[in-house]
Amino acid sequence: MFMARYTFTGGIHPNDGKALSKDKPIRDYLPQGDLVYPCSQHIGAPAKPVVAKGDHVLRGQMIAEAGGFVSASMFSSVSGTVKAIEPRRVVTGDLIQSIIIENDNEYKEVEYSDPVPLEDMTKQEIIDCVRNAGVVGMGGAGFPTHVKLSPKDPDKIDYCIVNGAECEPYLTSDYRRMLEEPEKVVSGLKCMLALFDNARGIIAIEDNKKDCISLIKSIVKDDPRIFVKALKTKYPQGAERQMIYATTGRAINSSMLPADAGCIVDNVDTVVAIHNAVINRQPLMERIVTVTGDAIADPCNFRVHIGTNYHELIDAAGGFKEDPVKIISGGPMMGFGIFELDLPTTKTASALLCLTRDDVTAFKSSACINCGRCVEVCPGRVMPKVLAECAEHYDNERFVELGGMECCECGCCSFVCPSKRPLTQSIKSMRKIELAEQKKRAAMAAASGEEKK
Amino acid sequence: MSDLRLKVSSNPHVRSSVTTSQIMAAVVIALLPAAGFGIYNFGIWALIHILICVATTVLTELLYELMLKKPITIGDMSAVVTGLLLALNLPASAPWWIGIIGGVFAILIVKMLFGGIGQNFMNPALGARCFLILSFTRIMTDFPDIGDGLSGATPLGQIKAGLPVNIMNMIIGRTSGTIGETSMIAIVIGACFLILLGVIDLRIPGSYIVSFVLFIIIFSGHGFDGAYISAQLAGGGLMLGAFFMATDYTTRPITKIGQYLFGIFLGIMTGIFRIFGPSAEGVSYAIILGNLIVPLIEKITYPKAFGRGGERI
Ligand code: SF4
Ligand code: SF4
Numbered sequence: 001m002f003m004a005r006y007t008f009t010g011g012i013h014p015n016d017g018k019a020l021s022k023d024k025p026i027r028d029y030l031p032q033g034d035l036v037y038p039c040s041q042h043i044g045a046p047a048k049p050v051v052a053k054g055d056h057v058l059r060g061q062m063i064a065e066a067g068g069f070v071s072a073s074m075f076s077s078v079s080g081t082v083k084a085i086e087p088r089r090v091v092t093g094d095l096i097q098s099i100i101i102e103n104d105n106e107y108k109e110v111e112y113s114d115p116v117p118l119e120d121m122t123k124q125e126i127i128d129c130v131r132n133a134g135v136v137g138m139g140g141a142g143f144p145t146h147v148k149l150s151p152k153d154p155d156k157i158d159y160c161i162v163n164g165a166e167c168e169p170y171l172t173s174d175y176r177r178m179l180e181e182p183e184k185v186v187s188g189l190k191c192m193l194a195l196f197d198n199a200r201g202i203i204a205i206e207d208n209k210k211d212c213i214s215l216i217k218s219i220v221k222d223d224p225r226i227f228v229k230a231l232k233t234k235y236p237q238g239a240e241r242q243m244i245y246a247t248t249g250r251a252i253n254s255s256m257l258p259a260d261a262g263c264i265v266d267n268v269d270t271v272v273a274i275h276n277a278v279i280n281r282q283p284l285m286e287r288i289v290t291v292t293g294d295a296i297a298d299p300c301n302f303r304v305h306i307g308t309n310y311h312e313l314i315d316a317a318g319g320f321k322e323d324p325v326k327i328i329s330g331g332p333m334m335g336f337g338i339f340e341l342d343l344p345t346t347k348t349a350s351a352l353l354c355l356t357r358d359d360v361t362a363f364k365s366s367a368c369i370n371c372g373r374c375v376e377v378c379p380g381r382v383m384p385k386v387l388a389e390c391a392e393h394y395d396n397e398r399f400v401e402l403g404g405m406e407c408c409e410c411g412c413c414s415f416v417c418p419s420k421r422p423l424t425q426s427i428k429s430m431r432k433i434e435l436a437e438q439k440k441r442a443a444m445a446a447a448s449g450e451e452k453k
Numbered sequence: 454m455s456d457l458r459l460k461v462s463s464n465p466h467v468r469s470s471v472t473t474s475q476i477m478a479a480v481v482i483a484l485l486p487a488a489g490f491g492i493y494n495f496g497i498w499a500l501i502h503i504l505i506c507v508a509t510t511v512l513t514e515l516l517y518e519l520m521l522k523k524p525i526t527i528g529d530m531s532a533v534v535t536g537l538l539l540a541l542n543l544p545a546s547a548p549w550w551i552g553i554i555g556g557v558f559a560i561l562i563v564k565m566l567f568g569g570i571g572q573n574f575m576n577p578a579l580g581a582r583c584f585l586i587l588s589f590t591r592i593m594t595d596f597p598d599i600g601d602g603l604s605g606a607t608p609l610g611q612i613k614a615g616l617p618v619n620i621m622n623m624i625i626g627r628t629s630g631t632i633g634e635t636s637m638i639a640i641v642i643g644a645c646f647l648i649l650l651g652v653i654d655l656r657i658p659g660s661y662i663v664s665f666v667l668f669i670i671i672f673s674g675h676g677f678d679g680a681y682i683s684a685q686l687a688g689g690g691l692m693l694g695a696f697f698m699a700t701d702y703t704t705r706p707i708t709k710i711g712q713y714l715f716g717i718f719l720g721i722m723t724g725i726f727r728i729f730g731p732s733a734e735g736v737s738y739a740i741i742l743g744n745l746i747v748p749l750i751e752k753i754t755y756p757k758a759f760g761r762g763g764e765r766i
Binding site: 008012014015169241245251252253254256323324325326327328332333334335336337338339340341355358359360361362363366367368369370371372375379380381382383385402403406409411412414415416417418419420422424425428 | 457458459460461462463464465466467468469471472473475476526529531569570571572702703707708709755756757758759760761
């Protein structure tokens, strides 16, 4: 049991590619062209625009308000004029209602309310700050952070975990952030700890980032509530459930929330956003994006204004030195393959990865040889080979019975399969279908329940 | 930049470089020491059998797929593995056509008719061997004299008859038997290569060998007799079976616990066949029986998902 600490069973060691951008300090990038803010860049209800075409906005001004409790507001990251409110394409390929702002390049900012020391704030005030700043999980999920910070029973939270694993290959944004602004990470965690009286703070970092570990250790050494934990370097160490298991030994399944196991997990960028929201009273307007890959002339880590067009980021990184065959928004294991660059940077976009080779189409998939590699690496401890078979036969029932819903879509199974079978893809589509069906069943049950009344 | 031709696919966007054909090629390489020793031990006929078997299995697969207009899969090298394994399980003194019958049976009946690679429930090479033993018993159980004055008696046969054996010769492989089974050293060298490459692991061979040893200690009547145990380990098809046939991906359980159970089952069955059976050998039948109960083993050892009680495997 103790041996199992600091890591999890399964997982893989893909080529990490981090050397390309690891030593590049964060560079500020100021957007040149129009900025695009899709109203739905988080989980939950879309935000509702509160500006109209032709309005002049300042940097930091709210342009769309949260559409409910599980939703997040949006703020302009530049000053300028609202040019249009119309559907625009996002990384998933969907058309999403978006606010387009013409940048006047003056960066005139709104006046933020005066900071109040953390000690003098009530818990509700802290949560309100986070909520009013539009903070969402910036690791990729985009779950509104204030919802995460408001569990049913705050006293039952034992751990606030900062996820600094950055286990996805190629990504170095969290690494640079922890190296260059460690105080902000620690301060953000302190804001979280102020909400949970019984909680301890854990900053969990993979042991390939030794410099971050010692740096942050030296900063928190006098804080009795905060601990740094070095995790084994392995993908997907940063997946929420694997992270919680590695740091606390608690195992949760797909139908539980981290809070059910007494944990709140947020990634590095999110924790810094919490710091900015609570301490500086500033809304979420920027994030760190790694622009990298073997097709990029000068791989970089940029501090990007949310809404910046991907074209601009590629140009800022020196453009392409070779034609890319595949461009991924996010990391290579869980990111989205995109087919054009005319897309905006959203709150959840951690990287822009441009590769000159596409492994997926380079290999032909062949029959499964039952080698067991997928079973060996699956962190969900299910049998990808069998689940993919169920998915191919649309056998929902067996799929669910065999634990299909416990898959976290990490991609390890497809990665290792020597027959190059698209296991993750099959399982992912089946999960989508099943989730939709569960929703339908729940809705029908609710409707029939009402009829009975 | 609008002329970018980008490929889009579902995640993950990277793949490991290991492919099916590489794995099969590694198995072929790992079998070469045993094959080489067989040629040294039994002479040119061993080589002829190997070539005939491999040619037959590859051609059978190719012709079958050509005739049925299916995608050609011989590039995955699995037919080569089957052919080589089959040859290593033949006596060098067998007539030349035996490999052709065995090879066609292995590929056509055991593998392709069940849907090709990954679908067969029985190891093709072993299935063919058992078929040949049943149909051509005399040919398949008549082993050549290798010039040690024992006129083709296998060490296991001698043990069964209560005669003394030379254990050193058994470990090196200077004994009679099928082409590839005699040299424990050559087989273990190949197995180590596969283990280092991560193609196989010790779960099945380890539990197989350990449970077999325990079984003979308890039931053979020889008790804890080091010489007897080493002779049983080095003799017959145990090493070749444990490392190269019981570990066959398609016909062993895919679950970890299932693999241990499978190994233990094989150990016990081999012990029963060797000690209580009429013949001195038992590995092939044990593995085939084991293959048949794989679905059952997998069913009862299906893992529990993470967070549902299965996180500590
Ligand atoms: S089945 Fe799901 S959780 Fe398991 S390896 Fe595949 S993608 Fe990851
Ligand atoms: S990794 Fe691929 S070939 Fe191996 S068992 Fe899984 S699906 Fe089959």
